[in-house]
Amino acid sequence: AQTVTQSQPEMSVQEAETVTLSCTYDTSESDYYLFWYKQPPSRQMILVIRQEAYKQQNATENRFSVNFQKAAKSFSLKISDSQLGDAAMYFCAYSPNRDDKIIFGKGTRLHILP
């Protein structure tokens, strides 16, 4: 079965500091996409960053970057210079290229301490 595991239900970080959210996944596929979504209190789901499995280079989007370890099936999200607006639930997601499903982890709630 294809699963996504986020082992940290909650995390806190001081404003302006760096935090890393963990995600591991289980799959026998070699071609797939990985995502991090953010869900603020408004409940709206927002794509933060995307990684294609065939690309070795880690994706970056401004203060957000990932550490993609394909062999270890690990996909962590690093947030640099944390801001109050980063406080949200963060979901890791996986989608195999041959399939149409998008599978989410249980989420990590991130608190930003002023």
Added chain:
Amino acid sequence: DAGITQSPRHKVTETGTPVTLRCHQTENHRYMYWYRQDPGHGLRLIHYSYGVKDTDKGEVSDGYSVSRSKTEDFLLTLESATSSQTSVYFCAISAPDSHREAFFGQGTRLTVV
């Protein structure tokens, strides 16, 4: 913002009654999904569709059915609502040429009493 609308946004219903949630998109995206979100469980896939009249089950499909008679509409039906189906329901869409990026609706909060 992607054109995706869920209706209703909130609903309270009684146990045993049928309920239909609607997802409408204006993006002409091929894939549509229904998820439920519960504390401690994240988003769990209920059903998804890869085209008109083409649907498949997700991990928590028991008690739910779906229909997609037009590209733009994806309906989720609870045939006989139970309290365990109290949840927030999200619809999402994606397209093959969007690298599987999913766009989400605003969610529907359903309470079964």
